[in-house]
Amino acid sequence: MIQPSGQELEIKVGNTFISYNEAGDKQNPVIIFIHGFPFDKKMWNAQLEVLGNKFRCIAFDLPGYGRSQKTNDISIESYADLLDSFMHLMQIDKAAICGLSMGGYIALRAIVKYPSRFSRLILCDTQCIADTDEGRKKRYSTIEAIEKDGLGPFTEGFMKNLFTEKNLQSDESYLQAIKTTMLSASPETVTGTLKALAERIETCSNLSDIKVPVLVICGEEDKITPVKQSQFLHENIPGAKIILLPNAAHLSNIEQPGLFNDAVKGFMESSN
Numbered sequence: 284m285i286q287p288s289g290q291e292l293e294i295k296v297g298n299t300f301i302s303y304n305e306a307g308d309k310q311n312p313v314i315i316f317i318h319g320f321p322f323d324k325k326m327w328n329a330q331l332e333v334l335g336n337k338f339r340c341i342a343f344d345l346p347g348y349g350r351s352q353k354t355n356d357i358s359i360e361s362y363a364d365l366l367d368s369f370m371h372l373m374q375i376d377k378a379a380i381c382g383l384s385m386g387g388y389i390a391l392r393a394i395v396k397y398p399s400r401f402s403r404l405i406l407c408d409t410q411c412i413a414d415t416d417e418g419r420k421k422r423y424s425t426i427e428a429i430e431k432d433g434l435g436p437f438t439e440g441f442m443k444n445l446f447t448e449k450n451l452q453s454d455e456s457y458l459q460a461i462k463t464t465m466l467s468a469s470p471e472t473v474t475g476t477l478k479a480l481a482e483r484i485e486t487c488s489n490l491s492d493i494k495v496p497v498l499v500i501c502g503e504e505d506k507i508t509p510v511k512q513s514q515f516l517h518e519n520i521p522g523a524k525i526i527l528l529p530n531a532a533h534l535s536n537i538e539q540p541g542l543f544n545d546a547v548k549g550f551m552e553s554s555n
C-alpha cells in the first residue's frame with residue numbers, strides 16, 4: 284500500500300502505532316528524521332517545510348513520544364530495530380537518515396545492524412561514546428527526581444542546556460513549543476528512555492566501517508554533545524564532512540533552521 288503525505292499519519296509497526304509527518308514528492312530521495320530525547324517529530328517541522336520541496340521528508344515519533352503509542356521495550360537497540368521495521372512497512376528500501384542527539388545514537392546503531400538501509404547519514408549534535416560512570420549515575424538520579432517530582436523541574440533544568448544563553452533570553456516561540464513537548468511526554472517513557480540512554484553501548488568502534496556519505500552538524504555552543512564529539516565523528520568516519528553552526532547550541536536545527544537546511548540540501552545534492 285502506498286502511504287499518503289501529510290501530518291499525523293499512522294502506521295502499525297509490530298504492535299505499536301507509530302505517528303509520522305511526511306512532506307514532499309514520493310519520487311524524490313528520502314530523508315528520515317529521528318528526534319532527540321525527550322522531544323517528538325515536531326522538532327523537525329522547519330526541515331519538512333523547506334526540505335520537502337526537494338526531498339521526500341519523513342519524521343516519526345518514537346514510541347511514547349508525540350502521538351506514537353507507548354511501549355515498555357525502550358532501548359537504543361529496539362529503536363534501531365523500529366527504524367528498520369518502519370522502513371520495511373513504508374516500502375522504503377534505502378534513505379538518508381538524519382538523527383539529532385539520541386536520534387544520532389539510534390542512527391549510529393542502526394547503520395551497524397542494517398547498513399543496507401542507508402543511502403546517506405546526517406549526524407546532528409550527537410556522539411558515539413557511551414555514558415561515563417558519572418553520566419550514568421546522573422541519569423539514575425534524574426529518574427528518581429522525576430519519579431518523585433514529575434517532569435516539571437526536570438524540564439526547567441534541561442531547557443537551559445538546549446539553547447544558547449542569548450536565545451534563552453529571547454521570546455522565540457520555539458522555546459515554549461519545546462517545553463510543551465517535553466511536558467507532554469509520559470513520565471514512564473521519559474524515565475525508561477533515561478535508563479536506555481544510560482545503558483547504551485558505544486558505536487565509536489564501528490565508525491571506520493561506515494561506507495555511505497556522512498555529514499556531521501553541530502551547534503558551536505552545544506553543551507550536551509559538545510563540538511569535540513562531532514569532530515571525533517568527522518575524523519573517524521571515512522570521507523565525512525562537518526559543518527559547525529554559529530549561534531546554536533544542542534537543538535541546532537531549531538536555532539539555525541536556515542543554515543541547517545542549507546547544509547542538508549547541499550549535502551544531499553553533492554556527489555558524495
Ligand code: MLT
Pocket residue numbers: 318319320321383384385386480507
Ligand atoms: C538528546 O537530546 O537526545 C539527549 O540530550 C541525549 C543525551 O542526553 O545523551
